[in-house]
Amino acid sequence: MSPQWVGGQAVLEGVMMRCQDRFVVACRRSDNSISLIAEKKVPLAKRFPPLGWPILRGAVSFFESLILGVHAINLSAAEVLQKEGEEMQGWQTLLVVFLGLALGVGLFFILPTWLAGFLPPLHPALLNLAEGLLRLAIFLAYLFLITRWSEMRRFFAYHGAEHKAIFCYEAGDPLDVGKAQQFSTRHPRCGTSFLLIVMVVSIFLFSLFGWLPLWQRIAVRLLLLPLVAGLSYELIRLTARSRLPLLRLLALPGLWLQSLTTSEPDNGQVEVALCALKAAVDPESHGKSVVMGNA
Numbered sequence: 001m002s003p004q005w006v007g008g009q010a011v012l013e014g015v016m017m018r019c020q021d022r023f024v025v026a027c028r029r030s031d032n033s034i035s036l037i038a039e040k041k042v043p044l045a046k047r048f049p050p051l052g053w054p055i056l057r058g059a060v061s062f063f064e065s066l067i068l069g070v071h072a073i074n075l076s077a078a079e080v081l082q083k084e085g086e087e088m089q090g091w092q093t094l095l096v097v098f099l100g101l102a103l104g105v106g107l108f109f110i111l112p113t114w115l116a117g118f119l120p121p122l123h124p125a126l127l128n129l130a131e132g133l134l135r136l137a138i139f140l141a142y143l144f145l146i147t148r149w150s151e152m153r154r155f156f157a158y159h160g161a162e163h164k165a166i167f168c169y170e171a172g173d174p175l176d177v178g179k180a181q182q183f184s185t186r187h188p189r190c191g192t193s194f195l196l197i198v199m200v201v202s203i204f205l206f207s208l209f210g211w212l213p214l215w216q217r218i219a220v221r222l223l224l225l226p227l228v229a230g231l232s233y234e235l236i237r238l239t240a241r242s243r244l245p246l247l248r249l250l251a252l253p254g255l256w257l258q259s260l261t262t263s264e265p266d267n268g269q270v271e272v273a274l275c276a277l278k279a280a281v282d283p284e285s286h287g288k289s290v291v292m293g294n295a
Helices: 056-081 090-116 124-147 150-170 191-207 214-241 245-261 267-281
Strands: 006-011 014-019 022-028 034-040
Touching: 006 056, 006 150, 006 267, 014 056, 014 150, 014 267, 022 056, 022 267, 034 056, 034 267, 056 090, 056 214, 090 124, 090 214, 124 150, 124 191, 124 245, 150 267, 191 214, 191 245, 214 245
Parallel strands: none
Antiparallel strands: 006 014, 014 022, 022 034
16 A cells, blocks of 8 residues: 655744644654644545646646745744744734745746846747746746845754655654664755746746736736646656656756755754654544654
8 A cells, every 4th residue: 555645845943744634733842842834725626526637737826825835934944943822823824925925926927027028129939938047047046045044944953854754654664763864965846846847837838828017927927837737736746656767867857956945953853854744644543732752
């Protein structure tokens, strides 16, 4: 029997794991204990089956992941600081997601097409390619800059711990620190790889509409974003599962890029990731706020 599909992300001093309708955040507290918060989060595609259709499921999953990601980071912040009553309300979470999405769209989609408008008259295909290269350059510069931020180092280590734990689970090995540490910090289904695929897919998709006036280009890019996310989701699923050499080759750039967003975790960080994973894949481990013993 193949393992259930598990996804996750790094949070403040911890890891979030999600498996089917189970959502778990594990954090290392200042007293060295591990706090677990488990919630039931039924995916939209499970409640509304048409949303699980290919391509459409990718767009839905992308926006759903943004909301859950903000929620997970908010929960982890409250746990690490050990403060009560700090959690954001639902509308506040949606506002943060909207502002973050607006910033991302502005930086990676509107800015590149505006800058490309200053290029001399060229064939539409070349202008779209130039815009795509600008988008990719801005994305890489953004990743490089955040890796220079010293406060992000532990976050990236927890990102690596998340990947090691998932690899260990997918391999069917015992979920212990020693086994998990043997695996790579670079996973083919990582969000970093997904974003890189988004950048590449957008070049081809936007090129189909030629080189329109600026406001029309912006409108087309905004309208096509769900389709870009959906196609990128299907591609990353395909490359992650396939054994075909060509598809595995296509996954390599995303894995290389993860050298910027992941780093080797220590045993304590892997332990936190495994705690989250075990609680996510095993319903019996659930609890609203379960504090594990000292590591």
